[in-house]
Amino acid sequence: MTPLSLLPDFDLADRNTLALIASSRFGVTITEPGMLPALFDTARTRTLPVRILGGGSNVVLAPAYDGITALVAIKGKRIVAADDGATVVEAAAGESWHDLVLWTVEQGLGGLENLALIPGTVGAAPVQNIGAYGAELADMFESLLAYDRNTGAERIFTRDDCAFAYRDSIFKHEPDRYVVLSVQLRLPGAWTPNLNFAGLSDLAAPDLTPRRVMDRVIELRTSKLPDWRVTPNAGSFFQNPIVSTDAAQTVLAEFPAAPNFPQADGRTKLSAGWLIEKAGLKGFSMGPVGMSERHALVVVNHGGATQADVSALSAHVKETVKARFGIQLHEEPIFC
Numbered sequence: 001m002t003p004l005s006l007l008p009d010f011d012l013a014d015r016n017t018l019a020l021i022a023s024s025r026f027g028v029t030i031t032e033p034g035m036l037p038a039l040f041d042t043a044r045t046r047t048l049p050v051r052i053l054g055g056g057s058n059v060v061l062a063p064a065y066d067g068i069t070a071l072v073a074i075k076g077k078r079i080v081a082a083d084d085g086a087t088v089v090e091a092a093a094g095e096s097w098h099d100l101v102l103w104t105v106e107q108g109l110g111g112l113e114n115l116a117l118i119p120g121t122v123g124a125a126p127v128q129n130i131g132a133y134g135a136e137l138a139d140m141f142e143s144l145l146a147y148d149r150n151t152g153a154e155r156i157f158t159r160d161d162c163a164f165a166y167r168d169s170i171f172k173h174e175p176d177r178y179v180v181l182s183v184q185l186r187l188p189g190a191w192t193p194n195l196n197f198a199g200l201s202d203l204a205a206p207d208l209t210p211r212r213v214m215d216r217v218i219e220l221r222t223s224k225l226p227d228w229r230v231t232p233n234a235g236s237f238f239q240n241p242i243v244s245t246d247a248a249q250t251v252l253a254e255f256p257a258a259p260n261f262p263q264a265d266g267r268t269k270l271s272a273g274w275l276i277e278k279a280g281l282k283g284f285s286m287g288p289v290g291m292s293e294r295h296a297l298v299v300v301n302h303g304g305a306t307q308a309d310v311s312a313l314s315a316h317v318k319e320t321v322k323a324r325f326g327i328q329l330h331e332e333p334i335f336c
């Protein structure tokens with residue numbers, strides 16, 4: 001068992017992209033899987049809960065967590081297998097997701113380019129099945145290796161085991177059980193660009209490369225989203241609601257041009273950002289937090305905010321959208 005040293009009064013203000021005031025009774029950085037048995041043994045002995053964090057880009061942290069916050073920083077990436085059909089790459093949980101995308105694209109490997117510039121770590125990517133620009137992690141997912149806190153053993157998860165759905169997976173439903181250690185992705189040998197998203201379709205050309213698509217995605221994201229290093233935020237704060245046909249028709253009867261995306265199960269996905277903007281909340285502020293003036297879906301911290309400030313704003317946005325459109329929004333980041 002690899003020993004570990006717990007750091008007391010661990011400050012997390014610069015370890016969450018919302019820059020909320022946050023600390024933990026203890027903190028520890030996990031640099032190798034062998035540290036996990038000692039971590040959970042120690043937690044059991046001291047009857048302390050353990051909270052797993054990657055880059056802190058999809059969380060709304062409590063001001064004072066009375067437990068151990070474990071930062072997953074296990075590094076390493078490699079090509080596992082390559083033939084004409086596909087290349088399988090593997091990255092450890094603590095690798096930066098965007099660095100992994102860059103690394104694959106630099107080697108001429110396509111498949112991840114639409115998911116460029118999403119902050120955070122590889123290990124967190126399966127947790128909410130990250131997605132952007134018409135692609136999601138599940139599209140390229142091969143398998144992952146996780147540590148099971150209940151059994152103390154490592155377990156391989158296939159795509160089916162993960163139960164991926166829109167911003168969802170089994171890991172969201174069993175939050176205190178698994179620590180993702182590494183992820184394998186299968187990148188196609190014969191690359192087909194995925195341009196089915198506004199802002200990408202004009203790129204269609206016979207000599208198009210993954211890099212060109214990635215560059216466009218980066219350009220679009222940079223122009224639309226506030227930079228969390230300058231204006232602290234956690235990206236999209238609400239999931240796009242998937243509603244019944246009747247509920248969607250009520251919105252479309254009033255606003256025929258409202259963005260809407262029919263789903264395979266007959267329901268319709270609406271744009272949470274559009275609903276928030278139409279409810280008059282783009283740029284709305286409440287104390288030290290607000291909805292971004294650049295993007296209605298993004299909660300920003302103007303400075304000095306806590307989890308309670310974010311909760312109050314979120315409740316107000318949900319109530320306002322519900323009252324205006326009858327549609328219930330759900331937060332995307334995890335309050336922990």
Ligand SMILES: Cc1cc2nc3c(=O)[nH]c(=O)nc-3n(C[C@H](O)[C@H](O)[C@H](O)COP(=O)(O)OP(=O)(O)OC[C@H]3O[C@@H](n4cnc5c(N)ncnc54)[C@H](O)[C@@H]3O)c2cc1C
Pocket residue numbers: 017051052053054055056057058059072093118119120121122123124125127128129130131132171175178179180181225226227228233234235236334
């Ligand atoms: C500016 C901005 C833009 C964003 N854009 C997108 C986007 O386009 N698409 C999208 O899907 N998301 C987006 N996000 C959200 C976020 O980047 C992703 O959800 C990302 O995967 C979170 O990674 P993280 O390492 O920061 O996770 P954290 O925020 O640290 O953790 C998130 C959750 O995952 C769990 N977790 C973390 N690591 C592990 C692990 N190794 N094993 C088990 N559980 C773990 C944590 O316990 C927590 O519940 C954006 C965020 C920001 C700030």
